[in-house]
Amino acid sequence: MTIPSELKPLGDPLEQAKRAAAYKAVDENISLNYKYVGIGSGSTVVYIVERLSQLPLSKNFIYVPTSFQSKKLILDSGLRLSNVDDINIDSDHVLDITFDGADEVDTSLNCIKGGGACLFQEKLIASLSKNFIIVADYRKKSPSYLGVNWLKGIPIEVVPMAWSKIRNDLLNKFSANKVTLRQGGVNKAGPVVTDNGNFILDVEFGILDVDSFDLLKFNQQIKNLVGVVETGLFISMAKKAYFGHGDGSVSSISSTNLLRKKKLY
Numbered sequence: 001m002t003i004p005s006e007l008k009p010l011g012d013p014l015e016q017a018k019r020a021a022a023y024k025a026v027d028e029n030i031s032l033n034y035k036y037v038g039i040g041s042g043s044t045v046v047y048i049v050e051r052l053s054q055l056p057l058s059k060n061f062i063y064v065p066t067s068f069q070s071k072k073l074i075l076d077s078g079l080r081l082s083n084v085d086d087i088n089i090d091s092d093h094v095l096d097i098t099f100d101g102a103d104e105v106d107t108s109l110n111c112i113k114g115g116g117a118c119l120f121q122e123k124l125i126a127s128l129s130k131n132f133i134i135v136a137d138y139r140k141k142s143p144s145y146l147g148v149n150w151l152k153g154i155p156i157e158v159v160p161m162a163w164s165k166i167r168n169d170l171l172n173k174f175s176a177n178k179v180t181l182r183q184g185g186v187n188k189a190g191p192v193v194t195d196n197g198n199f200i201l202d203v204e205f206g207i208l209d210v211d212s213f214d215l216l217k218f219n220q221q222i223k224n225l226v227g228v229v230e231t232g233l234f235i236s237m238a239k240k241a242y243f244g245h246g247d248g249s250v251s252s253i254s255s256t257n258l259l260r261k262k263k264l265y
């Protein structure tokens with residue numbers, strides 16, 4: 001594999017950290033034998049596509065997006081686009097690899113995702129991928145459990161007409177501390193509408209201590225609520241996570257080094 005030019009320093013150390021993580025993740029994981037490459041969503045994934053576009057072998061792959069944003073990224077970079085519903089899915093893991101960002105990653109490689117409201121398509125693509133690789137900056141690395149650094153809550157995508165009923169369930173049956181219907185902000189009156197036409201609830205549960213409760217069961221119980229489309233809890237899905245640091249270095253956690261390791265998808 002040809003590795004082109006050195007990283008050019010970016011002005012902002014945070015952007016430098018994201019870029020360093022993304023470049024290392026691509027360089028260590030991409031292979032000429034691959035066909036389908038999933039592209040996650042968010043600001044860090046921009047550097048994944050930047051790096052891939054620099055590599056001659058990137059022309060061999062077909063790229064599968066996880067959002068409108070990543071579809072645009074693929075197209076604007078001149079890479080080959082396909083959609084998950086256009087692929088002949090004849091095995092559990094039809095995509096060779098997916099690179100995606102995260103909002104928080106615990107020491108067991110469980111992740112919170114959905115800060116950019118793309119969690120449903122991100123989980124669909126991750127679940128179809130042989131290798132799910134996280135790229136993030138240092139702020140996303142939890143020293144222990146989920147909910148330590150990321151304090152905005154677990155994003156949950158819901159069918160719009162069910163949002164109030166699900167909020168009630170989460171507060172009263174799941175003991176959530178707070179449930180917020182995510183708002184669009186200054187350029188959108190009313191709630192965020194996802195790429196799938198749904199709403200996002202940000203649900204604060206506090207710290208999710210996986211050593212004393214079953215995160216997988218908890219996630220499944222939330223998913224069983226009528227109107228829940230998907231949650232931003234990505235449990236035991238990632239194979240490796242790369243964290244860029246302000247000084248340009250990159251650290252990583254690999255599932256092969258974990259004591260707790262389950263293959264669930």
Ligand SMILES: O=C(CO)[C@H](O)[C@H](O)COP(=O)(O)O
Pocket residue numbers: 040041042043044045100101102103112113114115116117118119122
């Ligand atoms: O889950 C996501 C979008 O739904 C993103 O991957 C996550 O929010 C991280 O984004 P960024 O790379 O901008 O920090």
